[in-house]
Structures are given as C-alpha cells and as structure tokens.
Ligand SMILES: O=c1ccn([C@@H]2O[C@H](COP(=O)(O)OP(=O)(O)O[C@H]3O[C@H](CO)[C@@H](O)[C@H](O)[C@H]3O)[C@@H](O)[C@H]2O)c(=O)[nH]1
C-alpha cells in the first residue's frame with residue numbers, strides 16, 4: 206500500500222506472455238498438419254476402388270457425336286482419383302464420326318478436367334456448363350471468367366470441327382491420316398456388319414499422359430463391338446455385356462466348380478483392361494451433373510455393416526429440357542420421388558438403366574451368400590502388363606460376336622437378352638439372387654438427360670417400356686413367380702405396378718369407347734345420381750384423382766402439369782400400351798421378336814420451338830398411334846354433342862340424373878383432348894394433325 210508515484214512501480218499480481226519460438230512452433234505444426242493430410246490422402250486414395258464407366262451410344266444421327274462426348278467429358282471430370290477411373294464409349298453405331306469426336310474430346314479433356322477441378326465448377330459437361338448463367342456471368346471472379354472464356358473458345362473450336370465432320374457425313378482424308386485408328390473403317394461395310402474396333406485413346410497406365418496441370422488422366426477407350434447380319438446383337442444389353450466381364454480368381458473357382466466352361470469366357474473388354482470393382486452405366490444423353498456422385502455411390506458399397514449386400518445403387522433419371530408444365534408428362538417425379546424410394550424399404554429399387562452403379566460381381570451372376578465380404582481395395586495383381594497395341598488386340602477378341610456363343614452371357618451372366626427392358630429384368634434377377642439395391646436421390650441431381658420432345662417419341666419409348674415390363678410378367682421372371690420367397694411381397698407388388706402398365710390399355714379403351722357410344726344411344730351404364738350406389742362411384746373418382754393430384758403437387762408439380770400428365774397417361778394407355786399388348790402376344794406366339802427403337806435426341810428448330818412453347822407435337826404424318834388418338838377424341842366429341850342434344854330434348858328418362866356419370870366421363874375426355882381438336886381443326890404448323898389423313 207502506498208500513495209502517489211509509488212503505485213506505478215507495482216508489479217501486477219500475474220502476467221501472461223507469449224512464449225518465445227512461436228515461429229518455429231508454427232512451422233512445426235504446419236508440417237504435422239500437412240503430414241496428417243497426406244496420410245489421410247494416402248489412406249483414402251488407396252481405399253477407393255477402381256470405377257469403370259460405360260457410356261452407350263447407338264447411332265450418330267439420332268445421338269450426335271457432340272452429345273456423346275459431352276457426356277464422356279462430364280464423367281472423366283468426376284472428383285475421383287483419375288488413375289482409378291476408366292471411361293469406355295460403346296458405339297453401337299460403329300461410326301468413325303463418333304470415334305473422331307472422342308479423339309477430339311481426349312485432347313480437350315487435358316484442359317477441361319484441370320479447369321473443372323480448379324474452379325470446382327458444375328456441371329462438368331462443357332455444353333451444359335457453357336449454357337449455365339454462372340458461366341455467362343463474367344464479373345464474379347475475374348480469373349474464372351478469363352479462363353472460362355479461353356476454354357470456351359477451345360470448346361467451340363472443337364464443336365465446330367465435330368459438327369462440320371458430322372454434316373459432311375464422313376471424315377476427310379487429311380484427318381484420317383492423323384490417327385491409325387481410322388484405318389479400321391476401311392473394312393466396315395455397314396453399321397450392322399463390321400469387325401470389333403477397339404482403341405485405347407488414353408492409357409491411364411502411361412505416366413507420360415497427363416493433363417495441362419501434369420495430373421494423371423482417366424483411361425479412355427473407344428469400343429464398337431463386332432456386329433454381323435446373321436448374329437443377333439441384343440441391343441444395349443449386348444453392348445454392355447461386351448464390356449462387363451469379370452476377372453476374379455475366387456469367383457472363377459466358384460464358377461468353375463459348377464461349370465468348367467464358364468471360367469474361360471468370363472473375361473470381356475473392361476475386365477481385361479481396367480477391371481474396376483464398380484461399374485457405372487450412363488446413356489450418351491445423360492451427363493453427370495454432380496461430380497461427387499461416384500463418392501456418394503461408394504458410401505453405400507463401402508459401408509462396413511450393410512455395404513457387402515448391395516448389388517447396385519440407382520440414381521433417378523432427371524431431365525434438363527422439361528418445360529414448366531411438362532407437356533408429355535416426362536418428369537416421372539411420382540415414380541422417382543414416391544414409388545422407387547418406396548421400393549427401397551422392401552429390398553431396393555428396380556434397375557432402371559442409366560445412372561446406375563453396379564458391383565461387378567453381382568452383375569456377372571454371383572449369388573449373394575450370407576457373410577459375404579468383398580475387399581474393395583483388392584486389386585488383381587499383374588493383370589495388364591501388355592503394351593497398348595497388344596492390349597487392344599487381345600481385348601478386341603472379347604467383343605466379337607462369336608465369343609458369346611454357347612456361353613452364359615445374356616442368361617446367367619451380365620445383362621439379360623431378349624427383353625426390351627434389359628435393365629428391369631436384370632435388376633430383378635440380381636435381387637432374386639439375394640442382393641439388395643439402393644435408390645439414392647441427392648439434392649443436386651447426379652445425372653441430367655434429354656426427355657422426348659415430340660408425342661411420337663414419347664409414345665414409342667413408352668411402348669418399349671410397357672412391352673418389356675409386360676413380357677416379364679408373362680415369363681418365368683414374373684416377380685410373383687421368380688420373386689416368390691426370394692424378394693419381399695412388397696417388392697413383388699412394386700414391380701407389378703410397371704408390369705401391369707400394358708394391360709391397363711383395356712379398361713382405358715373401354716371407358717373411352719363404351720360410355721360415349723351408350724350416351725349417344727341414351728342407354729345408362731352407371732347408377733343414377735340419386736341412387737345410393739352412386740356414392741361408391743363418386744368416392745372412387747374423387748378420392749383417386751384427389752390423391753394423385755396431391756401427390757403430384759406435393760412433389761413440385763403444377764396444376765396444369767397434372768392435367769398434362771393425365772393427358773399423357775391417357776395417350777400412353779390407348780396407344781403405347783395397346784401396341785405393347787399386341788406385340789407381346791405376337792411375341793408369345795413366336796410370330797415376332799421385340800426390338801429396341803432408340804429414342805431420338807435431337808429435333809428440328811421449329812419442333813424445338815413448339816416444345817418450348819408447350820404446343821403438342823403431333824408431327825403431320827399420321828401413324829397408327831396418332832390415328833387412334835384422333836379417332837377416340839372425335840368419337841367422344843361427337844357422342845357428347847349427340848348425347849347432350851338427346852338429354853336436352855328430353856329423349857331420355859330423367860336425363861341428367863341418369864346420364865350424369867356418362868356425361869362426366871365423356872366430357873372429361875373431350876376437355877382433356879382439346880389440344881387434339883386444336884391440332885385437327887385450327888393449327889397450320891407442321892406439328893398439327895392432318896385431318897385429311899383420317
Ligand atoms: O442397340 C442399341 C440400342 C440402344 N443403345 C443405347 O441404349 C441407351 C438407351 O436408349 P434410348 O433410346 O435413349 O432409350 P430410353 O428409353 O431413353 O432409355 C431408358 O430405357 C432403356 C430400357 O428400355 C434403358 O436401357 C435406358 O438406360 C433408359 O434410360 C442409349 O444410350 C443408346 O445409345 C445401345 O447401346 N445399343
């Protein structure tokens with residue numbers, strides 16, 4: 206204690222001071238931090254399995270090469286160690302134009318992949334990225350916009366070259382001399398008659414092949430499997446099987462114990478070249494929209510508790526060209542947001558084609574055994590030591606059509622042959638072998654594709670689906686027969702929603718033909734509005750429609766979208782499903798076999814404009830399907846007018862009371878068919894329905 210100046214000299218009771226040597230410590234801790242990151246990177250990197258990605262294309266006219274390579278580039282740029290990725294372009298069109306486009310893409314990828322990773326951009330399909338608003342916003346990040354402008358220029362130059370060649374229809378000689386691969390086309394007589402063409406465009410094993418930043422690149426392979434006129438090629442299933450294959454010594458032993466022959470022919474192209482434990486299939490029109498999707502899928506496969514029983518992880522099919530009110534009901538949101546997640550609780554969703562990650566073994570026919578464990582890190586040592594040329598030669602043979610003869614490919618192994626929905630039937634067989642599957646819907650869609658833009662395209666696509674699913678129901682693969690005791694009853698019922706699509710045409714046709722005809726004649730088919738029997742009718746009509754409407758709106762649809770969806774269902778039921786039933790019957794009688802009509806992915810300028818404006822495209826030439834649609838629309842209109850006249854003239858006993866439901870059914874049909882009348886009587890554009898053709 207004291208006073209005055211003495212106080213200042215007092216020392217504080219305690220004092221905290223920074224230690225000396227802070228800089229040294231900081232350097233030390235940074236090195237430890239880097240060390241931990243490297244350890245994690247090492248661990249993480251090594252634990253990730255190899256992934257083989259198959260992109261399918263079938264015709265350079267229907268599926269332009271520029272579309273296919275955009276998909277290829279998007280999957281090459283996944284956030285995944287490139288040395289563990291292999292991308293295969295399966296070209297069923299056997300086209301040198303597609304091959305040329307892929308060569309160009311391989312060069313462009315050296316700039317594109319580092320650009321994507323540096324700025325973490327999405328989506329990684331260049332065409333899709335350059336059409337996003339962010340890519341057009343120059344001001345946000347000056348470095349990004351500068352580099353983006355430079356890379357866009359490169360892309361446009363590549364696009365120009367590819368499109369010029371595509372328009373020309375062949376590859377000019379001066380370009381052909383630049384790559385020996387083109388010489389393969391000297392012996393190609395047609396799309397349906399040629400030898401296997403296989404070119405390893407980027408060899409991931411080669412440490413000299415790097416991108417602009419010096420990082421490794423994914424392996425990139427072009428394959429056009431052999432096709433001969435006297436050999437069935439089994440469409441997409443055949444294309445996939447030429448690639449799939451399996452090389453696993455444990456599995457070979459397991460199989461050879463049962464059938465010695467099998468082990469010899471299990472190797473196919475990708476199992477020879479890269480043998481990734483996981484296989485992803487995407488159609489050429491479905492680019493990757495989420496560069497983390499591979500890692501997302503692996504979270505399921507690699508889960509320590511449940512991962513071993515998962516055979517496939519299916520992502521939903523989303524589309525980037527859906528208009529606000531979805532005129533053709535293509536969004537299938539009720540399927541992907543309600544029905545398939547519903548199946549998830551009963552053993553897993555159906556395999557619906559593109560956007561599906563498979564465990565190689567389960568796709569190749571392995572049965573699930575309780576306690577089965579698979580080490581994703583396991584790599585088959587010493588598998589490929591051959592030089593690129595040797596490897597091309599030895600792998601090519603595996604894509605020959607004679608290679609499959611007398612084997613289990615298309616039956617026990619790989620995707621199943623003979624069904625227009627090779628995906629659904631294959632998934633069902635996998636589930637019946639004891640495996641589970643997963644439906645995964647990340648917030649940012651993993652894949653985006655192209656939905657049909659004309660009525661005819663949509664109806665043809667649905668005919669293929671309905672026919673395939675109906676064939677399954679009537680075959681030994683029927684979910685209630687093959688699935689009995691193997692998959693849950695809930696899942697059997699889940700499958701049957703789709704298997705019963707086709708026969709749905711019969712009640713729909715009845716409702717669209719009988720009530721109007723009887724209305725015209727003045728004969729009542731339903732109870733009077735005053736009768737107690739009217740109540741169940743009213744309840745079912747109101748409740749079923751209200752439920753579907755609520756489900757539709759809950760999943761983000763609009764009211765007009767729901768109305769359009771109802772129309773799309775009506776058209777599908779009266780045409781696609783009817784034709785599916787007829788063709789399935791012919792098929793059962795052995796009078797025909799089902800094919801695979803590839804859905805068109807490009808349309809003319811005026812067709813696209815009408816699609817954007819949500820004007821239905823009937824397409825001026827009158828097919829059987831459009832004739833049915835127009836006839837039913839006219840029948841309902843004619844009968845409604847005739848029937849109403851009869852009622853107003855009091856020619857029917859207690860008119861409205863008796864005929865209320867018939868007028869409602871017929872009136873709804875007329876209201877829903879308004880675009881048909883418009884197309885028949887008022888429209889002048891090329892998308893109208895020519896009344897003269899009826
Ligand atoms: O002989 C063929 C025929 C088709 N494809 C490819 O198969 C894919 C699907 O064909 P597409 O015409 O687009 O049919 P979609 O109806 O749009 O396809 C859905 O339905 C098919 C089953 O019908 C599934 O295989 C698809 O994955 C699924 O997206 C495309 O990449 C085609 O290139 C071939 O590789 N070879």
Ligand SMILES: [Mn+2]
Nearest residue numbers: 488490654804
């Ligand atoms: Mn498609």
